[in-house]
Amino acid sequence: MSAASRLEHAPREAPKGFIRCYVFGTDHKVIGLQYFFLALAAVTIGIILSLLMRFHLVWPMAHLPFVAGGIMTPEQYLALVTMHGTIMVFFVLTTAPQSAFGNYFLPIQIGAPDMAFPRLNMLSFWLTLTAFLLMLAAFVVPGGAPISGWTAYPPLSGLGEIAGPGEGIGQSIWVISILVFCFGSLLGSINFISTTIDMRAPGMTLMRMPLTVWAWFVTAILSLLAFAVLLAGGILLVLDRSAGTSFFLPAGLVVNGEPLAHGGGSPLLWQHLFWFFGHPEVYIAILPGMGVVSHILANFSRKPVFGYRAMALALCAIGFMGFLVWGHHMFVSGMNPYSGLAFSVLTMSIGVPSAIKTFNWLGTLWGGKIQFRSPMLFAIGFVSFFVTGGLSGIFLAQPAVDTMLHATYYVVGHFHIVMGVAAIFGIFAATYYWFPKMFGRKMDETLGKLHFWLTFVGVYCIFMPMHFVGVAGGIRRYADSTGANYLAALQPLHRFMTFAAFITAAAQLIFFYNFFRSLRKGERASANPWNATTLEWITSSPPPPDNFGGHYPSVYREPYEYSVPGAHQDFLPQNLAPEDLPRANEEPRNA
């Protein structure tokens, strides 16, 4: 499409009827919202599963009305572990930051009418929803949900029922759900990449893209490369489980007293394939949050992002290096110790672009005029968690120290803070920030702030003590603390964390209340309530079906032109042409 024909594009009508608009809609905004509400449902289930786990760790003998037999068994606990991890990683941390917000805002921020492939986009969502429903079905099949964790290491995950409850149909459904999810993500990432490359408005050069767009773009490339490998690994696992192959199963297995006829496979092969996906997956979860945080810090500090180029390059560097460090998950796996050393140096090196991001966020705040609105608070919280979780990772990146901390609660605390909570704070920041654009109404500020304070404190209270439990040798994925004598001494910390978890989870009800109430009763939002510069703010709230009502923007300036000296106001929208810029002595006009 040439620039001229873009500009003369007639306004597009929204499809009529609920089914065509919301069920089989191809509008990227509708699909973004579908992903958002899918993630909202998933996170609700994920939190409930985690509360059940925290409850069981402290009161293992309590009678629970909804548990078969009344008292939770170890295999039921491990099913919770598996499903909590899987649902959170795939259906929340991959779905919300990238598929939901990326879908909604990437086309608008680059001045495009839609994604490059709108029908493919709809298919991606329907595949993801199918995967989600399949995953939930694992709870109700005979034998229940799988017990092999979200990492599903074979042989445990490759042998079927003989390896334990949930390893029959439950594990099969789990693998198939993951395969369907992979397909959806692959199609989605192709769409994101094509859209970013092909659909940018005139003047929207790469170095004028908002950092959110950079983050979604790099994340899409990671998704394309990482999910392809998980897809391959998952297919091999299905074959091992059902076709009698032995990709991951070696000779000489004796399971439950029964010799098996497998031979020639390697359990470490799965670990390599899984973590070749699994480590980039961490960045798939966190990079969009980094983009959102840079975007919001600039907006509410009323300053350009400090070191924009370094920030964009750091995103690319983290994305690239993210593929070189998977072996740090395998220091104790029996992998060659020399490769352990190589992975260690590479992992420590990824701290460099991460540190660049942190310093530049501080640099963006420095000298600013910081406005403490809900999105800003969550963005600052993200920075705090990213620092904490990043630094605790420095321990685990060293194989010698990892041999002491691996598979303890230290690891659980580390990755929850850096990948879980930081990413979720990115999602919250994005939700509070873009709610007025998506729904045309504002969320309540007082409730938003209350939600922030309780969550910020609560989350640190849940996950910081885990590091101490881990240093003392408390082991993750244990259904109870009676297995070793020394574990009993750690129970007081577990009790504290459980109380903190329940209080923090309760605080999320404030968010839900605020969100759903504001949908109908929130104060009406103007097109640009935060006085921001990027293209999503030059169109109405919510945007028309074709995003710009037929008037496609051209871009004349960099994305974060806040407080430019001599300008008539403290923000210059990206589409503001130099000839439209009022001279300093003129009356300011509405942008």
Next chain:
Amino acid sequence: MARRERGSATGPLLLALLLTLLVLATVYAFAAHLYPAPPPITSDAVLVDRQYNLTLYVTGAVFILAQLGLAYAVLRFRDRGQRARFTRGNIAMEILWSSATVFTFVGLAILGRNAWAEVRFTPPASDAIQVEVTTNQFVYTFRYPGADGKFGMLDSTLVNAPAGNPLGLDPNDPAGKDDIVVPTLTVPVNRPVELLLRSQDVVHNFFVRELRLQQDAVPGMVIPVHFTANQIGKYEIVCTQLCGLGHSRMYSILNVVSQFDYESFLKRQAAGQ
């Protein structure tokens, strides 16, 4: 354009206070050793502790500076009606902090090499005692080669735990006749010990806190690790690799005894074969 109302100071104050509290609580909890790891019982574990402490000091310093820097920034630069300082960045600063991070983190990784290399790259002393560790759901089984110093052949089709052959020892192999098979690990103090880790079914792990050592046991592989314990005592062995419903109950004991007690343990076991 009318100047917008100034922000209230409550938010930034509270945030700065919370970040400061976070730093104080974390520093206190680490410094006071409220939930410490038990004392190490090998020289390699001492190296691990040293590297852990070094990492704690370095990351601790960065943690304190970054969180307090954040606290300072939100307090100092809150909206008081001032103009934001317009800047797009500073290349010299970028280069400065990138090089500082490279130096710190990669330096730490290189220093950390010692503690890893000590155990992993050097073979055990030639007089090391070999013990084979076999894991299955949810049991550890330890095998000593006996008086002949040789392990007998194993055959997975002969595995039959109820009949007293949990490892599948081949009865036709003379080297296996004197093998000692026991459910706990007994080793003499101050003698190098080499463990050969195997698994019969799924991936398990061998973790002893006092050794600062976790090592997976992977079916199809024999993974060697070695250590020299310098403290007589009983230490707990646990599994840290999710292995099925009995994962949290998989348990054994590492018994570090005097040379005399070790020999009498071997004699007692040999007599019982």
